[in-house]
Amino acid sequence: MNLPLVGAPHDRLDGPAKVTGRATYAADFSPAGLVHAVMVTSEIGNGRIVRIDDAETRRQDGVLAVLTHENARRMHPEGHGFAFALMLLQDDRIRYDRQPIAVVVAESFEQATYAASLLRTTYESEPPITRIEDSADRYTPEEIFDEPADVTRGNPDRAFAGAPVQFKATYSTPVEHHNPIEPSATIAEWEGERLTVHDSTQGVTNARKRLATVFGIPVSNVRVISPFLGGGFGCKGAVWSHVALAAMAARAVGRPVKLVLTRPQMFGSIGYRPRTIQSIALGADRDGRLSCIMHDVLSQTSTFDEFVEPSALVTKMLYAAKNVRTTHTLARVNAATPTFMRAPGEATGSFALESAMDELAYAVDIDPIELRLRNYAERDQSENKPFSSKSLRECYRIGAEKFGWSERDPKPRSMRNGRMLVGMGMATATYPTNRAAASAVVRMNEDGSVVVRSGTQDLGTGSYTVYAQVAAETLDIPIERVRLELGDTDLPPAPLSAGSMTAASVGSAVYEAASALRERLRKGEKAPIEARADAKPQEHERYSKHAFGAQFVRVEVDPDLGEVRVRRMVGAFAAGRILNAKTARSQYLGGMLWGIGMALHEVTRFDERTARIVTANLADYLVPVHADAPDMEAYIVEEEDPHVNPIGVKGIGEIGITGVAAAIANAVYHATGIRVRDLPIACEKLLR
Amino acid sequence: MKPFRYARARDPQEAVQMVAVDAAASFVAGGTTVLDLMKDDVERPSLLVDINGVAGRAIVRAGDEIAIAALARMSDVADDPEIAKHAPMVANALLQSASPQLRNMASIGGNLMQRTRCSYFRDIVAPCNKRRRGDGCSAIGGENRRHAIFGGSESCICVHASDLAVALAAADATIHTNGPGGTRAIQVSDFYLLPRDTPNVETALHHAELISSVTLSLDPALANSTYVKVRDRAQYEFALVSVAAGMEIVGGTIRAARIALGGVAPIPWRVPEAEAALVGRPATAASYREAAEIALAGARGCGGNDFKVALAANAVVRALEQIGSAA
Numbered sequence A: 001m002n003l004p005l006v007g008a009p010h011d012r013l014d015g016p017a018k019v020t021g022r023a024t025y026a027a028d029f030s031p032a033g034l035v036h037a038v039m040v041t042s043e044i045g046n047g048r049i050v051r052i053d054d055a056e057t058r059r060q061d062g063v064l065a066v067l068t069h070e071n072a073r074r075m076h077p078e079g080h081g082f083a084f085a086l087m088l089l090q091d092d093r094i095r096y097d098r099q100p101i102a103v104v105v106a107e108s109f110e111q112a113t114y115a116a117s118l119l120r121t122t123y124e125s126e127p128p129i130t131r132i133e134d135s136a137d138r139y140t141p142e143e144i145f146d147e148p149a150d151v152t153r154g155n156p157d158r159a160f161a162g163a164p165v166q167f168k169a170t171y172s173t174p175v176e177h178h179n180p181i182e183p184s185a186t187i188a189e190w191e192g193e194r195l196t197v198h199d200s201t202q203g204v205t206n207a208r209k210r211l212a213t214v215f216g217i218p219v220s221n222v223r224v225i226s227p228f229l230g231g232g233f234g235c236k237g238a239v240w241s242h243v244a245l246a247a248m249a250a251r252a253v254g255r256p257v258k259l260v261l262t263r264p265q266m267f268g269s270i271g272y273r274p275r276t277i278q279s280i281a282l283g284a285d286r287d288g289r290l291s292c293i294m295h296d297v298l299s300q301t302s303t304f305d306e307f308v309e310p311s312a313l314v315t316k317m318l319y320a321a322k323n324v325r326t327t328h329t330l331a332r333v334n335a336a337t338p339t340f341m342r343a344p345g346e347a348t349g350s351f352a353l354e355s356a357m358d359e360l361a362y363a364v365d366i367d368p369i370e371l372r373l374r375n376y377a378e379r380d381q382s383e384n385k386p387f388s389s390k391s392l393r394e395c396y397r398i399g400a401e402k403f404g405w406s407e408r409d410p411k412p413r414s415m416r417n418g419r420m421l422v423g424m425g426m427a428t429a430t431y432p433t434n435r436a437a438a439s440a441v442v443r444m445n446e447d448g449s450v451v452v453r454s455g456t457q458d459l460g461t462g463s464y465t466v467y468a469q470v471a472a473e474t475l476d477i478p479i480e481r482v483r484l485e486l487g488d489t490d491l492p493p494a495p496l497s498a499g500s501m502t503a504a505s506v507g508s509a510v511y512e513a514a515s516a517l518r519e520r521l522r523k524g525e526k527a528p529i530e531a532r533a534d535a536k537p538q539e540h541e542r543y544s545k546h547a548f549g550a551q552f553v554r555v556e557v558d559p560d561l562g563e564v565r566v567r568r569m570v571g572a573f574a575a576g577r578i579l580n581a582k583t584a585r586s587q588y589l590g591g592m593l594w595g596i597g598m599a600l601h602e603v604t605r606f607d608e609r610t611a612r613i614v615t616a617n618l619a620d621y622l623v624p625v626h627a628d629a630p631d632m633e634a635y636i637v638e639e640e641d642p643h644v645n646p647i648g649v650k651g652i653g654e655i656g657i658t659g660v661a662a663a664i665a666n667a668v669y670h671a672t673g674i675r676v677r678d679l680p681i682a683c684e685k686l687l688r
Numbered sequence B: 001m002k003p004f005r006y007a008r009a010r011d012p013q014e015a016v017q018m019v020a021v022d023a024a025a026s027f028v029a030g031g032t033t034v035l036d037l038m039k040d041d042v043e044r045p046s047l048l049v050d051i052n053g054v055a056g057r058a059i060v061r062a063g064d065e066i067a068i069a070a071l072a073r074m075s076d077v078a079d080d081p082e083i084a085k086h087a088p089m090v091a092n093a094l095l096q097s098a099s100p101q102l103r104n105m106a107s108i109g110g111n112l113m114q115r116t117r118c119s120y121f122r123d124i125v126a127p128c129n130k131r132r133r134g135d136g137c138s139a140i141g142g143e144n145r146r147h148a149i150f151g152g153s154e155s156c157i158c159v160h161a162s163d164l165a166v167a168l169a170a171a172d173a174t175i176h177t178n179g180p181g182g183t184r185a186i187q188v189s190d191f192y193l194l195p196r197d198t199p200n201v202e203t204a205l206h207h208a209e210l211i212s213s214v215t216l217s218l219d220p221a222l223a224n225s226t227y228v229k230v231r232d233r234a235q236y237e238f239a240l241v242s243v244a245a246g247m248e249i250v251g252g253t254i255r256a257a258r259i260a261l262g263g264v265a266p267i268p269w270r271v272p273e274a275e276a277a278l279v280g281r282p283a284t285a286a287s288y289r290e291a292a293e294i295a296l297a298g299a300r301g302c303g304g305n306d307f308k309v310a311l312a313a314n315a316v317v318r319a320l321e322q323i324g325s326a327a
Helices: A015-019 A055-059 A109-117 A156-161 A204-215 A241-253 A313-317 A346-364 A368-374 A392-403 A463-475 A502-522 A581-601 A660-672 B012-020 B034-039 B074-078 B081-086 B088-095 B100-105 B108-113 B163-170 B272-278 B285-295 B307-326
Strands: A035-041 A047-053 A063-067 A100-106 A120-125 A151-153 A165-173 A185-191 A194-199 A222-225 A257-260 A276-284 A290-301 A323-332 A415-417 A420-432 A438-444 A450-454 A482-486 A529-535 A546-557 A564-574 A631-636 B005-008 B025-028 B047-050 B059-062 B065-069 B174-179 B182-187 B210-217 B225-230 B241-250 B253-262
Touching: A035 A109, A035 A241, A047 A100, A055 A063, A055 A109, A063 A109, A063 A241, A100 A109, A100 A241, A156 A276, A156 A290, A156 A323, A165 A346, A185 A241, A194 A204, A194 A241, A204 A222, A204 A241, A241 A257, A276 A346, A290 A346, A313 A323, A313 A346, A346 A368, A346 A420, A346 A581, A346 A660, A368 A392, A368 A420, A392 A420, A392 A546, A392 A564, A392 A631, A420 A660, A438 A463, A438 A502, A450 A463, A450 A502, A463 A482, A463 A502, A502 A529, A546 A660, A564 A581, A564 A660, A581 A631, A581 A660, B012 B025, B012 B047, B012 B174, B012 B210, B025 B034, B059 B081, B065 B081, B074 B088, B074 B100, B074 B108, B081 B088, B088 B163, B088 B225, B088 B241, B108 B163, B108 B210, B163 B225, B163 B241, B163 B253, B225 B307, B241 B307, B253 B272, B253 B285, B253 B307, B272 B285, B285 B307
Parallel strands: A035 A257, A194 A222, A290 A323, A450 A482, A564 A631, B005 B047, B025 B047
Antiparallel strands: A035 A100, A047 A120, A063 A100, A151 A323, A165 A276, A185 A194, A185 A257, A276 A290, A415 A420, A420 A546, A438 A450, A438 A529, A546 A564, B059 B065, B065 B210, B174 B182, B174 B210, B225 B241, B241 B253
């Protein structure tokens, strides 16, 4: 494939529509007769509803319906796999804080909001358990992403016992919430037994199936539309309760209903990154060569459903070691069900593993990059397969060079900028290359214009632009002649935009459809003409497929006030072919910046007496602001991978955050001599 | 949000009258705090009286005094060259507050009237004596990393949110008001009230009493002053702890000192004993550390905020060092 347009830093084709307000997000549609629903959520985290008094609510102007567990239709809210169990007002049980307990529908949003505030609910509370440390309800999940929860190769216990250098430590990460700038929003409309939903979703195809199941109607009766998203990051992956509640409300009032979550409700029923406690044991010789790695993960799930934060998956393959054990245990707590959040598993797991590698580097007195090179995995030992490609050495080399790693004096507290302690840290980044079946149709009209149609969606990552690049280049036409239609279940089906797999999956389908069209044009067929591709990954993979990178961070720490500020970040990433250097860079930088939040700011705090989240707003739940953004550089390390998929891309949406928290914690240790193993690295942890 | 009426007042007297006749009426200027509280159902006014047209936004220097109109925006005051020169701790406090967008909207009077960021206060589900006396204080025994180490009571351990108020407390500023009973001048030290068993009463203002201006009396300790704010992220966050400090230093000896702490008490926390301990002492690190220890002598954490005692002491030292070396 020779595609010079592909890879070019093309401006976003949807940019003008977004900055002029013409891009229509889920809540921007106004079907005739639209009314407004407001979700009411529980005030306690464990117990039951004794009574909901809706008399005052029903008396208000404009109120059309009040749905509660006393009048809601019987639904099919059960969970299975990643279709998480929904709270659709089916019983009086309160399982977590901010669980939906009622929906108020009114003519206007203001009327619905005020009427909802007048609902009076009486509860019977039971003492909750919010911390995994306190939960006795623990178990080993049957599987994680189709893999066993516990995996052992060699004999890690024996290897550890015999290792000249033994290192053990426990790391923990808190509950974090996604908080995309666009809150989740749904507009639902029924015509008889047919349901149309405008939803802010990472998967229209997926949402369609789930809604059909929940309402017990044929899949073909449901249409889901999602042309633009203001970010998802995992919290818009599964269908959550509010989507079905909007459709229930629409059915109850016989009119289209809009339901938009409030910011506090974005901390409620749409998933989150669960808390983890991770024990790492490394056995090595005095030269730092690992003989054994053990990584045991305890993470939380809800009392009624399962999500496993797969923190130790990365540990199975990242370094060469004959003896490796990884385990995952779940603890049930009184909280909502967790879900995928940008680099689920890799973000939390790399904090533990890459912090531990830094600690080992100090223990054996070897440069952290050198330590990683000595344990470089030439093949994937967990799957016993070669990598389809791996350019991690180049990432270390280029990252170190651009960052100026050689200026680092490894001794803790050895570098200063005036009063401030300076620290330099690094870590490895990695993310698996996933792919799923995807379909696309490419059509050429008589005037030579081209339409690309696929039921994928653009989370804000640049899908509209990169698939136009692929189609234009394959057909050898100017990109201006290509138009995309995405985000609608009337289009050919495409997978969930998750697992950094959209470019590999949909990009391959667009490429194959455009190639087929080009071939038919070459043979003399004339426009109008269209070609469809149903692209699928191979069933038996010969290769292990991963993207890799290296993160470098410089921090300054105030020795008296404990404030940590990141001053510089350099990331070097090798992820196969890059479709658009500009949108790719944005993906990398966005991930790295979020890593600052994970390392220093983000934590969802619970009141342990009530299981109530006390940080359910953006004043109490901190994310980095502009002033926290340092000088940042993301380098694209050239990599050609002929095996990974037809267009040679590995996916870039999530790798940017991986390793960052560890790189920052490592830099903080270098600056201060204080090792923080519990995120976030708040100032009180650095006061001596 | 509860439905409410909205009206514009033409002058201060009209504004005061409009609010005076309705016990549930409130003033609104920039709206950056009251609208949030209304959306959270913490405040449910029946009537908002818009005071933006009732007076100017001037900042006027007359002799040894600067008068700041209550309707001046935070950004007006932060950018004012006279304030920057004669009362840098005031400008510094403002520039480290909120965001540029909020500073362009929020008025000085409104800033002084902003309410605590205690997350239990702002979540109407949680018991809070400030919202309803007798309900209890959820922060005691709860999540209290951001709460008070001074001045709390069994009914409330919140901290005051305003950076500006801390600087004005250290500056001995005067708040001038217009009310149904005429005009008043209130020292900042008398303006904010400790919670005791009435945490719902936060200031000396009566219903319908409107802040008209704030005056600063200039002196050398105010001219050599700073504001240190410690927080988790670089900007747009309320203080974990903060310190407004000023010193007059002559020939290496401290002649006068002004110190107030923020983020540590339900009101801006002036520390006169620490100030007194500095006077007559050499401007050295040892003097600053001693003053810091005196300043924090009575502090007591309540679990999640125990770290604030040491942190605030270090912040006091940092602030004094900054102006000690600048002098």
